[in-house]
Amino acid sequence: MASLKEDPILGIDGITIKEEFGIGKPVIDKLRDDRLALETEGTVIKGESVIDKVREEGSGGQGERDMVPPTSNSIHRSGSRPQLDLSKAAIEGNFEERDPTILLPNQSDDISHLALDIGGSLIKLVYFSRHQDRPTNDKRKKTVKERLGISNGNRRSYPILGGRLHFVKFETSKINECLDFISSKQLHRGGMDSHSWHSDTSSNGNAVIKATGGGAYKYADLFKERLGVSLDKEDEMDCLVAGANFLLKAIRHEAFTHMEGQKEFVQIDQNDLFPYLLVNIGSGVSMIKVDGDGKFERVSGTNVGGGTYWGLGRLLNQCKSFDELLELSQKGDNRTIDMLVGDIYGGMDYNKIGLSASTIASSFGKTISEKKELTGYRPEDISLSLLRMISYNIGQISYLNALRFGLKRIFFGGFFIRGHAYTMDTISFAVHFWSKGEAQAMFLRHEGFLGALGAFMSYEKHGLDDLMVHQLVERFPMGAPYIGGKIHGPALGDLNEKISWMEKFVQKGTEITAPVPMASSGTTGLGGFEVPSSKGGTLRSDASALNVGVLHLVPTLEVFPQLADPKMYEPNTIDLADHSELEYWFTVLSDHLPDLVDKAVASEGGTDDSKRRGDAFARAFSAHLARLMEEPAAYGKLGLANLLELREECLREFQFVDAYRSIKHRENEASLAVLPDLLVELDSMTEETRLLTLIEGVLAANIFDWGSRACVELYHKGTIIEIYRMSRNKMQRPWRVDDFDAFKERMLGSGDKKPCPHKRALLFVDNSGADVILGMLPLARELLRHGTEVVLVANSLPALNDVTAMELPDIVAEAAKHCDILRRAAEAGGLLVDAMINTSDGSKENSSSVPLMVVENGCGSPCIDLRQVSSELAAAAKDADLIVLEGMGRALHTNFNARFKCDTLKLAMVKNQRLAEKLIKGNIYDCVCRYEPAS
Numbered sequence: 023m024a025s026l027k028e029d030p031i032l033g034i035d036g037i038t039i040k041e042e043f044g045i046g047k048p049v050i051d052k053l054r055d056d057r058l059a060l061e062t063e064g065t066v067i068k069g070e071s072v073i074d075k076v077r078e079e080g081s082g083g084q085g086e087r088d089m090v091p092p093t094s095n096s097i098h099r100s101g102s103r104p105q106l107d108l109s110k111a112a113i114e115g116n117f118e119e120r121d122p123t124i125l126l127p128n129q130s131d132d133i134s135h136l137a138l139d140i141g142g143s144l145i146k147l148v149y150f151s152r153h154q155d156r157p158t159n160d161k162r163k164k165t166v167k168e169r170l171g172i173s174n175g176n177r178r179s180y181p182i183l184g185g186r187l188h189f190v191k192f193e194t195s196k197i198n199e200c201l202d203f204i205s206s207k208q209l210h211r212g213g214m215d216s217h218s219w220h221s222d223t224s225s226n227g228n229a230v231i232k233a234t235g236g237g238a239y240k241y242a243d244l245f246k247e248r249l250g251v252s253l254d255k256e257d258e259m260d261c262l263v264a265g266a267n268f269l270l271k272a273i274r275h276e277a278f279t280h281m282e283g284q285k286e287f288v289q290i291d292q293n294d295l296f297p298y299l300l301v302n303i304g305s306g307v308s309m310i311k312v313d314g315d316g317k318f319e320r321v322s323g324t325n326v327g328g329g330t331y332w333g334l335g336r337l338l339n340q341c342k343s344f345d346e347l348l349e350l351s352q353k354g355d356n357r358t359i360d361m362l363v364g365d366i367y368g369g370m371d372y373n374k375i376g377l378s379a380s381t382i383a384s385s386f387g388k389t390i391s392e393k394k395e396l397t398g399y400r401p402e403d404i405s406l407s408l409l410r411m412i413s414y415n416i417g418q419i420s421y422l423n424a425l426r427f428g429l430k431r432i433f434f435g436g437f438f439i440r441g442h443a444y445t446m447d448t449i450s451f452a453v454h455f456w457s458k459g460e461a462q463a464m465f466l467r468h469e470g471f472l473g474a475l476g477a478f479m480s481y482e483k484h485g486l487d488d489l490m491v492h493q494l495v496e497r498f499p500m501g502a503p504y505i506g507g508k509i510h511g512p513a514l515g516d517l518n519e520k521i522s523w524m525e526k527f528v529q530k531g532t533e534i535t536a537p538v539p540m541a542s543s544g545t546t547g548l549g550g551f552e553v554p555s556s557k558g559g560t561l562r563s564d565a566s567a568l569n570v571g572v573l574h575l576v577p578t579l580e581v582f583p584q585l586a587d588p589k590m591y592e593p594n595t596i597d598l599a600d601h602s603e604l605e606y607w608f609t610v611l612s613d614h615l616p617d618l619v620d621k622a623v624a625s626e627g628g629t630d631d632s633k634r635r636g637d638a639f640a641r642a643f644s645a646h647l648a649r650l651m652e653e654p655a656a657y658g659k660l661g662l663a664n665l666l667e668l669r670e671e672c673l674r675e676f677q678f679v680d681a682y683r684s685i686k687h688r689e690n691e692a693s694l695a696v697l698p699d700l701l702v703e704l705d706s707m708t709e710e711t712r713l714l715t716l717i718e719g720v721l722a723a724n725i726f727d728w729g730s731r732a733c734v735e736l737y738h739k740g741t742i743i744e745i746y747r748m749s750r751n752k753m754q755r756p757w758r759v760d761d762f763d764a765f766k767e768r769m770l771g772s773g774d775k776k777p778c779p780h781k782r783a784l785l786f787v788d789n790s791g792a793d794v795i796l797g798m799l800p801l802a803r804e805l806l807r808h809g810t811e812v813v814l815v816a817n818s819l820p821a822l823n824d825v826t827a828m829e830l831p832d833i834v835a836e837a838a839k840h841c842d843i844l845r846r847a848a849e850a851g852g853l854l855v856d857a858m859i860n861t862s863d864g865s866k867e868n869s870s871s872v873p874l875m876v877v878e879n880g881c882g883s884p885c886i887d888l889r890q891v892s893s894e895l896a897a898a899a900k901d902a903d904l905i906v907l908e909g910m911g912r913a914l915h916t917n918f919n920a921r922f923k924c925d926t927l928k929l930a931m932v933k934n935q936r937l938a939e940k941l942i943k944g945n946i947y948d949c950v951c952r953y954e955p956a957s
């Protein structure tokens with residue numbers, strides 16, 4: 023095993039076991055003796071004596087080696103492994119069949135709810151699903167809630183139910199596919215849940231589905247016949263407006279501008295939304311002046327719309343699909359078809375009225391002067407001319423209507439747009455040109471689903487209109503959209519389906535997995551565009567399906583109450599709109615993928631099934647990366663935090679619940695073994711030295727980060743203790759960002775300033791093992807000692823090697839066995855309700871203590887977006903006067919620039935060279951100790 027001595031990155035030229043190590047010799051020696059080693063090439067850390075000893079004592083035998091302690095908690099934010107109730111299972115039908123249907127009578131399915139918009143071209147479905155409530159019988163959580171004064175978390179106290187909104191579309195001509203889909207998912211059977219949704223049965227007992235669009239009338243009988251459901255018809259305009267208003271109010275990154283190839287999300291001020299012009303470009307076009315919720319007037323429209331483009335284009339070009347037609351336009355040159363100003367003016371501009379030579383004077387006008395037949399023109403050119411003709415025309419009529427009513431903002435919806443860059447650029451150009459920049463064209467990510475959403479919202483008592491931005495989390499699961507727009511289905515539901523699809527997909531080609539460079543803009547100024555700006559040979563995969571994720575409704579999420587200015591808050595520090603940043607982080611994540619897959623597969627025992635899932639996960643995540651490389655804003659505004667969260671979600675999608683579970687477990691045990699000695703040493707110090715040593719300890723132990731490439735390389739070179747020791751040795755002050763003295767003064771006072779302990783501290787903890795046990799817990803203990811209540815804030819779901827809120831109580835209980843301060847505080851905080859505590863000194867002392875508590879933060883990512891945290895955390899935060907954010911993800915990638923109403927300490931070791939240079943003009947392994955008094 024190579025020694026750290028030679029590590030050039032760290033520049034450490036000798037490991038000496040001396041007092042300079044800060045916490046002194048004994049602990050180090052103990053750790054050394056225990057010879058904790060990290061295996062060089064393996065996927066798991068191998069522990070020797072301490073770990074093995076603990077194991078032999080603690081559990082029955084070999085079989086349990088990698089088991090994580092059982093937990094009784096159930097924390098959910100999004101999907102985790104589904105539970106099957108196999109009781110009374112029976113095979114239905116023929117036993118000889120290869121794949122017989124198995125009936126699970128006691129399995130409670132997702133409860134669903136469905137609404138439809140059946141248009142002239144497309145059928146849009148919006149459906150809601152939710153898992154049955156899982157019983158939570160968790161004493162610890164209850165005690166913490168009582169302490170924090172949170173009322174019994176009864177779901178019914180929320181206006182809406184948690185669940186997911188899915189968006190799906192089908193071609194109207196293939197209505198049978200749509201009916202099959204509804205029937206296979208049993209979407210028409212849902213919604214009877216007595217305590218939630220309006221009971222959707224008509225007086226004669228038939229299920230009723232809300233539907234809008236002409237097809238609600240045309241196909242009513244078919245729905246009755248095939249599914250036995252009645253369609254409850256809702257007015258189309260009502261629905262469009264309700265859908266648009268909901269999206270504009272509830273989805274943060276819904277509306278965007280698109281000019282010259284540049285997409286930019288627009289922050290909509292809820293209090294300044296109305297009036298606006300809504301232009302829905304479906305088969306035909308409706309223009310609606312919207313003045314408020316339910317307050318609108320259809321002021322205009324045009325019969326030249328999406329149907330015209332698709333219909334004429336199909337006739338002229340014999341295309342088989344809309345996408346084929348649109349794709350042709352990307353290779354077109356309209357100058358061969360359109361009569362331009364230059365054609366009339368002998369190649370010159372018509373400057374007097376501001377028309378350049380390339381301005382279209384007459385769409386299709388050139389074809390009259392040439393004696394060519396249809397076959398003499400390129401389909402590509404025809405498609406482009408047609409697209410420009412229709413888009414300009416709609417843009418112009420929209421502008422005229424905006425002018426008529428003095429409206430500055432025009433939102434465009436409908437599936438004609440199809441997230442197609444050139445279509446949007448053309449419409450924006452027309453609006454901008456005619457209004458001389460006064461009016462603004464904006465587009466909606468859920469473009470074609472306005473009507474269906476509106477129909478969905480028309481169910482009584484659903485409470486959707488009360489939903490707030492912070493209660494919605496959008497996720498982008500892998501699935502059908504990637505098939506290429508032919509099947510307009512949602513993400514494939516079943517895991518096996520998903521894996522086989524990924525496998526097939528990869529065999530077919532690497533269209534999506536090969537990153538595509540971003541398109542450059544191609545406008546020529548006044549006269550419009552010479553050629554489309556998106557030059558790609560193939561059309562982006564069905565953007566309308568792909569740009570729209572699954573909306574998770576999480577009514578329990580809240581805005582973190584200590585944010586100084588929630589409206590101005592931006593979690594991401596690194597802006598991925600900068601192309602070189604984007605490329606850098608994409609490479610980092612791609613490079614990390616093989617290692618992550620190794621860990622994930624190992625965490626599931628390395629079975630064939632897990633290998634297959636690991637492979638599918640890698641392909642899926644690469645496909646996401648490629649998609650985002652091609653269009654960074656495809657899933658909304660993209661920051662590094664989103665990418666890191668996407669990776670965790672993708673792992674969960676392929677049912678890797680906790681990829682680093684055994685690593686975390688081993689590091690926890692190793693660290694717990696040395697904690698008692700560390701505490702003894704800390705206690706022998708003066709208060710001042712101790713505080714410094716504690717902060718150093720947090721920073722040094724933050725090196726145990728399995729998400730950093732540099733750190734993972736280190737683990738292959740040295741033992742835990744070698745790395746830890748080296749890390750502590752590096753702790754020379756001043757740190758790169760060093761506000762320690764200010765923090766110390768606040769904690770301990772100075773001169774005649776008396777120390778003034780904080781009332782309650784929230785400690786946002788990061789990694790398992792040394793990071794939390796040797797770093798944050800001792801800091802927590804010090805705060806408790808000062809009379810400060812401590813709330814440990816940890817992830818709700820696993821992410822890398824971060825410790826979760828579920829794992830913390832056991833860790834604290836273990837630590838409390840050797841420390842009275844922790845024990846009494848943990849007892850007071852209700853953390854030890856089911857743990858058997860034997861204190862080392864055997865004392866039964868019952869003196870009161872400030873509490874130590876644990877709350878989940880509501881997320882499952884190494885970063886944290888404080889606009890969406892658990893209600894538990896929000897409640898705990900109300901009385902907090904100190905926040906400690908720890909780790910790179912929570913304190914640097916996100917929240918580095920965040921301002922809080924109370925004192926804040928941001929502690930992290932920077933484990934990435936580029937970030938160190940950019941953020942703190944320093945180097946890898948430099949440290950940040952930023953103290954910001956209440957603002």
Ligand SMILES: Nc1ncnc2c1ncn2[C@@H]1O[C@H](COP(=O)(O)OP(=O)(O)O)[C@@H](O)[C@H]1O
Pocket residue numbers: 140141142143144145193235303304305306327328329330331332344345435436437438439440470
């Ligand atoms: N896959 C597709 N098949 C057919 N039309 C599509 C497709 N994708 C986009 N479109 C365009 O969307 C239009 C339909 O838009 P939509 O908002 O669904 O309106 P409608 O409710 O009238 O069907 C079509 O006329 C066509 O221009």
Ligand SMILES: CC(C)(COP(=O)(O)O)[C@@H](O)C(=O)NCCC(=O)O
Pocket residue numbers: 610666724727728729730731732788789822884908909910911912915930933934935
């Ligand atoms: C994922 C992380 C934010 C986790 O860091 P932590 O919050 O544990 O300190 C960090 O490991 C990271 O930014 N990794 C990617 C960069 C790299 O490999 O250098």
Ligand SMILES: [Mn+2]
Pocket residue numbers: 727729788789822823824884909911
């Ligand atoms: Mn971490």
